[in-house]
Each structure stands twice: as C-alpha cells, then as structure tokens.
Amino acid sequence: MSASAWRLSQDDTAAEPPRHGSSTRRMLVVAATVVLTLLGAGGLAVAGSGVFSAERPEGCTKPDRSIQLYAVELPKDGTQIRLGYGLTPQTASYPGPTMEMMEGECLAITLHNQVPVATLEQLRTDPAHPLGVSLHVHGVKYTQLSDGTVQSGSFVPPGQSRTYTWFAQQRNNRTGSPGTAGYWWYHDHVVGGPHGTQGLGAGLFGGLVVRRPGDPKPDRTYTVVFGDRQSINLRRGAATDTCDAQNPQPGPTCLVARKGEKVEFIVVGIGNDMHTFHLHGHSWADTRTGVVGNGQPFADSVPIIDNKPLGPGDSFGFQVAAGDSVGPGHWMLHCHMQFHSDGGMSTMLHVLDESGAMPPGHDQHSHPATAAAGTGAGGAGEHQHN
C-alpha cells in the first residue's frame, strides 16, 4: 500500500536523494494514525490525520439539509447527447437546478446516476476510463470523498448513488478562510475522461449561490452559461430566444422581469473558449455581489462594468434593478466576441413595465427591413429622425 509513503520530511527545502526501504518510518506513521484516531474518537478537537474525518469538511458536524439529485439522459439535441441534473428525474435540465446556500450551512446531496450505461460508454473514448457521473462543486468546502473525481474515487457508477457533502464555510480570520459566499457552479468531473469534458458538454452543470447574512435578496435569478460549440441555454441560431411571444414566462431560455425588480444573474463559463458577457442598458459593480452598499468607504474605487471576460470554470454574479433609468424593452444579452454573437450567442432580457406588460413600440419581432424603413417601431418608440 503506497498511501503512507506520502510523507513530508522535516528538512524539505533541500532536495534529498530518494530513500528506499523506509519501512520503519512508514510503520510509525501508521501507528501514529491509529493513536490519533482513538483520541479523535474521544471528541478532542486535536488536529491530526485521525481527527479529520474524511466524511465531512471541518465545521460541518452534520448536514443541515439533504436533497436528492438525479443525473439522467435528456432528449438528444439533433445528434448531440444531452444529460441533465434534476431534483427529480422528470425535471432534469441543463443548466441543472440553481442551488442556494447560506454561509454556515452544510448540505448533503445524494446523486443518483440514472444515465444508461450505453450512453456513458458512447461518451468515453478511452475504454479504460470508468463509467459514472459525479458532482464537483466550486467555492464551497468538501473532502476528497465529495471531490467528484476519478482519482479520489468519488463518483457514481451507473445505477448507483452517492452522497456529496458541501459546506458553506464562514469567514474565519484565524484560519485565513475568506468564507465561501459568492457565485459558484457545480458540474460532472468524470463523464468521458478525467475532467468530465463530455459530461459538461452534454449538460451536467448548474449554478450555485452562497449568501452571507445581510446580502441583498433578488426577485428573480437567472443562470446563464456560456460554452463553446453550443451555448447551452443561450442556444445558437433560431432557437436563441425561446420566449413565447404571446405569453412569455420566465424560464431558462426566457429572461423576463418587471421594471424595478431585482434580477440576479449567475454567469458561468464552460468548455474551451473565452467569452465576454455583455448586458445592454445595465451595469453592475465588480464586487462579490455586484452591488455596492450604503456608505462603503471604498465605493468610489469599485470598477463599474457591463462587460466581463469569462473563461471555462469562471463564475460570477450580480444583481441589477431591471430597467433602472433605462425603462422597459428588449435588452440584449450577448457574448461580445463578434463571431460568437454573430453565431447566435445572444438573447434578451425582456423588461416589462411595472404592471407586467411590454409597452407598445417595443416589438422585438419587427422585420429588420421594416425597421430599416422606420416603420417597425411605432408609438412611443418611434424613430427620431431629425
């Protein structure tokens, strides 16, 4: 067994020649582990390998809440295999359900792998790679048992389930923990290969927000994911904006809000490429929450932005008052890389008036050629030709 060979020598600044046959040292380490384990079992908060429980992160004595999560196959997108996470198998989607935690909370998530074996086999290129799905999360704390990786063995073979434990650690000046409040995301890390590239590409990801007491509460939250080859919930081409024009309802591909509502965006990057997230008519502060609070002495120094680079693995979020100062209308939200937006990586935040209606003159479906002639937008929205 090679595990106990992982031992840091006391004199570790200088390179040492490899030691062979250090069985005595290894035996001692094993013994020490046992002793510390016994002490730990007695309830002492002694730091040591035996005291640390691999089951749960420190600070989480037991989960405050438990949820079930299902990984399932969804209908194909053309020939592209689609997978999704859902709180029930029937409601699985991509992005998966947006998770919300408070700092200090410990969450147990039992992931059930219902993806067919044949599908997982189809998604892997290396037959030596194990079949399974997993849950890897950014930002919050978890032990190796909840890492969601192959090398830690923390994944779920087909038909099985596994409980992952996430702890939203608070800020702690003694240990140097900055806390975990922020905009994060979760995703598969094993489908197809050791980094879950095929699982991610198929749809196994979702947003997570961890709040701190006193954080502003949004009226609506939208999770927007920018990826390559597909934009996932910002689909390319004709399906970009899937709102029903006769009765638009807020949903993953239909971003709607009334003027003045606090709309929260959770923005996530996946895949291989960089993107830049741009929202028309709205801007936010480049802070943890996207908001600058009252009387903060540094408020004058915070960059205000409306366009932000976003690479794979990045996540950020912010809140805006929908239509603040700028009013109702169809406000574009797109990647500002021109070949991405031209390729369809573009949608709208539809800001209705306070009564919940779109004022006349904001017809997003006007034909461009008509608009060009100055007749597409009437009423209050008419052209101002001088």
Added chain:
Amino acid sequence: MSASAWRLSQDDTAAEPPRHGSSTRRMLVVAATVVLTLLGAGGLAVAGSGVFSAERPEGCTKPDRSIQLYAVELPKDGTQIRLGYGLTPQTASYPGPTMEMMEGECLAITLHNQVPVATLEQLRTDPAHPLGVSLHVHGVKYTQLSDGTVQSGSFVPPGQSRTYTWFAQQRNNRTGSPGTAGYWWYHDHVVGGPHGTQGLGAGLFGGLVVRRPGDPKPDRTYTVVFGDRQSINLRRGAATDTCDAQNPQPGPTCLVARKGEKVEFIVVGIGNDMHTFHLHGHSWADTRTGVVGNGQPFADSVPIIDNKPLGPGDSFGFQVAAGDSVGPGHWMLHCHMQFHSDGGMSTMLHVLDESGAMPPGHDQHSHPATAAAGTGAGGAGEHQHN
C-alpha cells in the same frame, strides 16, 4: 400588434398555458398608460409604464449638452474599408473622438450617417439586413430609442440623422445604481449584421470616460484599442509607431508625454480575440480610476498590475505619472500574447524629460544589430558590461 402580449403574469413562477384574445386586458393597459402619462406630466414622480418616457433615461429631464457626430467613410486601408466617427465629417477617425462626461450629465448626440449606401451594401452579407449606422454605448444609461440596435429600430439609415441620449447616472443607494463613472466606449451595432461586426471592424468605435466629482484629472488622455486581424490604432507591422521622429506630436498613434505628466489610458477591446495589455515601466491599481487615493483603508488590498486581460467589449482605464521613478525613454506598450506582439501589436509611450526633450542615448531607431554590438546607445544610456 403583438407588443402588449408581452405581459408578465402575477403568478409567474409556474408556466401558464398561452392566453389568447386578451383584448380587454390590453385595453386596460393602454388606458392606464394615458392616465399615468397625464399624472406624469404634472410632475409627480410616480412609477409606472406611462410615466417612463422612452425618449430619455430617468434622471435626464433635458440634455445638458448637445453635440453633432458624423459617420463617414475614410480612405481605404489597402483594400479594407474604413469608417470613422468625427465631430465634423473632416475630422472623422478611428478611434473616434474620445468623449468625456461627468456623473449627473445628460448628453444628446445627433449622429449623421454620411456613409455611402454602396459602402454599407458592400459591408453586409445578408441582403435582408437593413442599411444604416448606429451608436451603442457602454456604461451610461439610455433607453431603447438610443440602444443603437436593429431590433429596437434605433439606427440611422443612409443620409439621415438621429439623436441618441446618454445619461451619466449617479450612484443611488435606493435603486441600487452603482453610478456610471468609469472607462467605457461607444460603437456601431448595425453595420453588416445585428452586432455591427463590420462597422466595428471598419473603425466605428471610440472611447468614453465618465468622471465623478473629485476624480483625478489627467494631463493627457490616450485611447488604445486592441482588435484582431488589425490592431486599429496599434497597427501591425511597419506602421506600428507612426510618430514623426523629427517632430513627434501626441496623437492616436503617437503616444508622448513629459516626465511627471499624468497620462490617462482608455483601453478597449474589440473583435473576436482576447488580448493582454502591458505597459513597460509603469503599473497601476486595479480600481475604477487606476489610482489609489489618500488614506483609503483598503489600499493595502488592491491588486497592482501592469498587464491586464482584455476581451471584446471590455474597457478599462487608468492614470500613471509618466516616467515616475523610471525616467524618460521609449516605454513599450504591447499585447503580451507573443504572436500578437510579434505580429506588430506593439507601440511605445515616449516619455520625454520635464523640458519636453528626449535625453541623449534613447534612440529608439538604433539598428538592432548595432545595439547588439553595444554601440547603439551612447551617453547616459550606454551598456553596463561588467
């Protein structure tokens, strides 16, 4: 007319079946609009669909200032069509004129489209796409009528003009507005396609800075735009540094300052690619202004940088004291992506001494082979061979 179909139901968390024939509801909305408009005309600050005027952002009762802006065709760059914005048709350039606003100010910009129809036709690939130019701005507030997009109808057909209204909104803790002070930019959003990719690529863009009372004032401001295929005002190859060696004058492609002058950079990314902006010998704070003021309690925590990623749509800015500590000389400014800088995306900030001269020994035009022999730089700048 489909506009009023955009209505958010009260119970909007659950999907509802589409409603047809809701003419009664629509009529009521229209009626309410009229009433509220009348109230609004009486000066009451009542929130409501009818109070909000699509003409101007809230906070701007009337423009504080008006300017004329012309979009014209410039001489071709080889075979590449070039367009520019100018305060007069004769002074149009790329980047266009750098705009400056103070928070609280409302600016009316009348854009005159003087680009020939034939040129606009040449720049579009889809014959259904309308012909026109527009003005889309980042950071400041504008209504849909000043969005500069096709779908909002807010663009300018050939030979016509249109007034865009920009409002530099102040910080407002009640609405959550973070204010609009910052480094921004403006650009076309319609030439060639719905994202103005051809207009941007041809040169229709410029810098904008919004200041807050008390912000440091620069002695000089340079707008630097990084793009792909062409670097625009950081042109590739032989034309990279276009200063007249006999009489260098500050200009878009000739960055010059005296030692100690406060030089402000407005840095903008356009096109498809990421870049990293690097300036030799100078660094700045990653804050809104690039400066850390006196006695700020967070000053110790602000990242100091001299290299910053920059994607399409991004803009940032900063001020440096030219040559502070490092002295006069030809300080390189380049994209740190090696294939970009090697391809010519590189220029100089020429820092003269306080008297306005370049000290001897700083001959940027010394032949590399000569410099290699240690004879290219004489006087104070001679080699230190030990």
Added chain:
Amino acid sequence: MSASAWRLSQDDTAAEPPRHGSSTRRMLVVAATVVLTLLGAGGLAVAGSGVFSAERPEGCTKPDRSIQLYAVELPKDGTQIRLGYGLTPQTASYPGPTMEMMEGECLAITLHNQVPVATLEQLRTDPAHPLGVSLHVHGVKYTQLSDGTVQSGSFVPPGQSRTYTWFAQQRNNRTGSPGTAGYWWYHDHVVGGPHGTQGLGAGLFGGLVVRRPGDPKPDRTYTVVFGDRQSINLRRGAATDTCDAQNPQPGPTCLVARKGEKVEFIVVGIGNDMHTFHLHGHSWADTRTGVVGNGQPFADSVPIIDNKPLGPGDSFGFQVAAGDSVGPGHWMLHCHMQFHSDGGMSTMLHVLDESGAMPPGHDQHSHPATAAAGTGAGGAGEHQHN
C-alpha cells in the same frame, strides 16, 4: 543625432502640420538640458533630464542587495531547446529561481549570458536580430537601461554580463505611485525576436513576489506557469505530476504541503493563449495578497474565487491554508479549459496530514477501472453507496 528631436510642443492638443527645419527650437532644447544638468549636479532635487540618472530608478540611491543570475542552456526536452535562469549555472531551471523583495528594497542582478552562440542563432529566424539574452521584469521599477529590450540596448550579448537594477517602489500618494507589492514575474525579452518569444518558450522566466511590511508570510511558495504547446512546469501527459510516490519532496513539479501550512502560489501566464487556473478544495480572495485581513470594512465585498482567467503576461498570487476544512488528499490543480486539462495541463497539490503523512485511502495511483468498481479507495476514503 536624433534624440533631441523628441520634443513635446506646448500646444499639443491640436494636430499641427509637420514642421520642417526647426533647428532653432532643437538648439534651445539642448541648451536647457545642459543648464538643468548643472543644477542637478549641485545636488538640488530639481526635476529635469539631467537630474534623473538613467542608471537607477528614482528612490534607489544604491542597491541594497546584489545577486548573480546565469542564463544557461538546459538538456533538450525531446527536440525542444530548453534554457533556464539560475542563481548558479548548475541550478538553472524553468521556472527560474523565485525572487522575493520587500517594498523599499533595491536589487542589483548581474545576468551572465552563458547560452551558446549556436543555440541563440538557432532560436532566431531573422538574421538581423541581435544575439543575446535579457531580463525584463514586471511590476517593480527600472530605467531603460534595465528594460531588457533590444530597442533600449539593455540586453546581454553571448559571453557577456550586465547588471539590472530593480526597485520595489513604495506607495507614494504625492506621485500617485500605487507601490509595487504584488505577484510579478521576470523573463527574457530578446531571444529570437523583439519580444523574446523564443526565450520565453524555451524557459527563460521566473516568479517574483514583492511584499509590504505586515504581509502574511507563507510556509511554502510554489510558482506555477501556464503556457501553450508546453505547460512548462505543468508538463503535459505522462510527466504531469513528477512527485516520487515513495518519497515525495516539494519541488517545481511536486506541490506538497502539510495540512494547515500556509501555501503561497505565484501564478504566471506566458505564450499565446488564455488559461483558467483552478484549484480543487481551496479558494481565495481576489485581493493583492489573496487574503482578507481582520476587520477590513470592505471584506464583505471582495469576490472569493477558485478559478481565475490568466493570459500571457498576467501574474497573480494568493495564500491558502492547505487542506483547511477539506482535509488531506490529492487536490487537483488544472487549467479549466477542457482541452487544456484533457491535454495534460493538470497536476496535484498533495496535502498531507499534520504529521506529514498521506492518510490511507488517498491513493492517487489507483487504476481508474479499479476505482470504478469501488475498490480503489479503502479505509476512511471508501465509497458511500446509499
């Protein structure tokens, strides 16, 4: 001599027609320079071209410390030429030695170019480009004589040496200097071409940290460099994680720490591509040090991150308490761009327990197929099938 032609006219806001034959003006400039030089020689702190010494940055009257640095050729990596910096020729490596400075310190580094002429010739494509190596540094202050560029003549021909002076300038509210404390790097700027692309690609780079009094001190520091085509110290493929499994020792390609140790990362991007740096199980504050101190009023607003975009020329750093809350184990560190991590741009931070051993059940070398069967991780790390 063309140097004094670099003169900024007083009326520089308006474009002027080129002036020819301005010999009178140029003569005046030269005269003024002489006068100021005489004044400067008298010891007055007068700003002027003659007062500023090109030898050293202002604030550094003499170096506080001197070191020798050697640029040498290393064994080839397959067919790829490798160069390295070292404090001795024998210890040269890539990355080169991590440098550490305190704000206020002035460091003299004498670079000895021991790279064979034939190698430098092989690395250049343009025969007109001079042969040499150099030292260009980010963040700290240096004059043109220490810029490390061809056009300033500040490089080292084969077999020669040259002293570069770096000054870790303190914050100065009068001049607007934000100080130079931060995570930086140094690199060649001349091998192969004017931007040192071949020198960088071969290995001529290293990390630099400048501390401010009171900054947290790490127990260990690792410099991690992300590049393209090769990942340098995060090598691709089989050599990714070069820890000796029987006796792992901390080193450039073997990141090891005991639980609770403060581990500092200096992260640098080189080459042509963007990357995103992700560390499993750990997060940090997006501040200058990566740490949020006690009682800072803005602490609530600082973004906490575990994934950060990184472009060529960028550098950042942070400290984490190894295994804080999450415990010992093999914590992945990788580029989150999927094709990069799949290509091998991935390694581990091996967190041992406080006694310096890896607890049982964390066998990173378990065969994936075995792990899939649920038998690869035993003991405390066993699967939790529910």
